[in-house]
């Protein structure tokens with residue numbers, strides 16, 4: 691029995707890389723797909739019709755699909771992407787907010803346009819594409835939808851040369867946590883993926899770091915994220931929401947969420963002398979906590 695039979699999924703930035711693999715996997719589980727892709731270059735410039743080829747690939751494996759070439763970076767684009775699903779298949783059950791570009795520079799050298807493009811495609815792209823779906827859910831009392839958002843260790847951990855991308859990707863994790871609360875009454879789950887894979891966004895960085903790209907190695911390829919996304923979209927994941935699931939290098943993991951791990955209180959306003967003691971103590975406690983988390987998080991073979 692296919693797990694996504696009768697479902698319609700919208701996948702943004704789905705003409706290549708991780709998005710394409712997600713489309714093919716969801717389709718193999720019976721979903722019909724809206725393949726959105728602006729088809730531009732890695733820095734967000736240009737456009738093209740790369741979505742068409744993925745539509746053909748989906749049809750070749752016996753499912754159905756329609757292409758959309760709008761940018762996720764505008765409100766109109768987001769609405770058109772959603773409308774494509776309703777026009778083609780009369781419904782929308784799953785949204786994978788995957789489209790992405792890079793403009794890596796340190797802040798010293800970062801132009802306003804480098805900041806704006808990243809915010810527009812990644813963070814505002816999530817707003818633009820998700821609002822039409824959640825309005826549809828509310829207005830028609832649609833139950834059991836799935837929304838999956840793409841974050842990155844660049845934001846969740848931090849990365850040199852990516853303050854724009856890192857801010858957007860951390861913002862996406864925050865978007866997920868708040869949206870999960872808002873749509874819970876419609877039994878809609880919202881989760882974040884922290885992916886990592888060799889795609890046109892990363893192959894050159896990987897090779898510059900001395901790692902050779904091997905397209906036959908599943909632990910490197912973008913295909914590894916697709917089954918994880920498909921599982922989260924299925925009925926089996928109806929109770930899983932507001933989580934950050936990590937899938938990279940053949941490792942599947944779950945990230946911790948921000949939490950207070952030590953705290954103090956006092957009757958009067960904090961004094962600097964008190965803080966001389968308390969803040970270093972908290973930082974020290976956190977070091978032990980981080981070490982414990984790191985040990986627990988080491989991959990176990992299954």
Ligand SMILES: NC(=O)c1ccc[n+]([C@@H]2O[C@H](COP(=O)([O-])OP(=O)(O)OC[C@H]3O[C@@H](n4cnc5c(N)ncnc54)[C@H](O)[C@@H]3O)[C@@H](O)[C@H]2O)c1
Pocket residue numbers: 702703704705706707708709726727728729730731732734740760761762763787788789790791811840841842843884885886887888889890891892912
């Ligand atoms: N590859 C990794 O290791 C990695 C790591 C962390 C996060 N991510 C995230 O995963 C997602 C997919 O990345 P990928 O590695 O597959 O990259 P990719 O470049 O192979 O695919 C991204 C796709 O998004 C499309 N796109 C870009 N701007 C768009 C727009 N405005 N509207 C519609 N489509 C647009 C591109 O044309 C491209 O086909 C991105 O959000 C990326 O930030 C990837």
